[in-house]
Amino acid sequence: MRDVVLMDGFRTPFAKAGTALASTPARELGRVAVAELLARHGVDPNEVDEVIFGNVAQPADSTNISRVVALLAGIPERVPAVTVQRNCASGMEAIADAHERIASGAAELIVAGGTESMSQIPLYLSEGMTRTFERLARAKSIGEKVAAIASVRPKDLKPRIALLEGLTDPVSGLNMGETAELLAREYGISREAQDDFALQSHRRAVAAMDAGRMAEEIVPVFAPPYKQAVLEDVGPRRNQSLEALAKLKPYFDRRNGTVTAGNSCGITDGAAAIIVASEEKARSLGLKPVGRIRGSAFVGLDPARMGLGPTHATPIALRRAGVKFSEIGLIEINEAFSAQVIAVEITMASAKYCKEKLGLDGPIGEIDRALLNVNGGAIAIGHPVGVSGTRLVLTLLREMRHRNIPLGLAALCVGGGQGGALVLERVA
DSSP: OOOEEEOOOEEOOOEETTSTTTTSOHHHHHHHHHHHHHHHHTOOGGGOOEEEEEOSSOOGGGSSHHHHHHHHTTOOTTSOEEEEOBTBTHHHHHHHHHHHHHHHTSOSEEEEEEEEEGGGOOEEOOHHHHHHHHHHHHOOSHHHHHHHHHTOOGGGGSOEEHHHHHTBOTTTOOBHHHHHHHHHHHTTOOHHHHHHHHHHHHHHHHHHHHTTHHHHHBOOEEOTTOSSEEOSOBOOOTTOOHHHHHTSOOSSSTTTOOOOSTTBOOOEEEEEEEEEEEHHHHHHTTOOOOEEEEEEEEEEOOGGGGGGHHHHHHHHHHHHHTOOGGGOOEEEEOOSBHHHHHHHHHHHTOHHHHHHHHOOSSOOOOOOGGGBSTTOOHHHHOOOTTTHHHHHHHHHHHHHHHHTOSEEEEEEEETTTEEEEEEEEEOO
């Protein structure tokens, strides 16, 4: 197996759905990320062997969106591209797949990443309206057309919300927020603890913006109506406070819940890309590697408790990397919900949980919050579902370099009951 290295990645700003990037399709967000990635590294598109992108919503006008992104970014037609979909881990899956292809000798340099426009996830016609349009299409007379229209009932006018359906697990019957409520109840996670975690996410994200940390990884997007570029994330709140968070009503369980819009990740648009290459190829192109994958893992677990995915994936990734949890110097865990991340903290430190559920001899370890999501997380920045796995990696690699940290962990939960984790090693 050949040595594989990672170069610095870049991302577009992340913007709350319906705001700055709402009119920019996912293919364009991906194009910007890939074109800027290659330009900033000085890589000729002819050197790319494949493009692998994560995407969850799968827009109908850009099927196999990875291929569309590649062509729009100026990558030659001969270069293949594939879109991967592992829900929230799609952007991480793209990197892991690229790593395996290169390690096996199937490729030398791959552009990996993810793109998502959650603003543009469509509404669907109801089944009744669909049948009506089918009857209209077959109608051969005015009378038949009138009869088809007359068959419409008020309930038929209600659209299906694709975003809501996509965020609901058909096996457990729970939407993602309800799975967070379940964890909050099972582990006694208070509303106050969740809001405090959310406030920390905003404060750290704002501090990272002010320090120029975010700007290092963000590339501008000229979004319609093209009057000015979008330069920074639309999500982190400078004036966020515990008082403001406490005023928000529970969103998923309105009577007894503790999970609110304030302590949940945002629905977001954005894209990210990173170069994965063999060490030999990187050297021949004069590229400067910043890291490598020491170990990776994707696992399955109870869909109703999907938020615990990082707990289940981390020990496998650590074992494959040959390192201990205590050796990890920085951690990025995707903040789907405050309750979800806090539940991961609890279960990783629980000898009982780790023995009964994971078959381990002891706990994975306690997460030091001083090392966790140090530049804020998805509660402040947002969670464009097909992209976040890539963002975790590129953000973590940059911060490991800034702090001279040898080993880092990127992990996230996955809708449908999975978890993903990568152990990353800094390359000097």
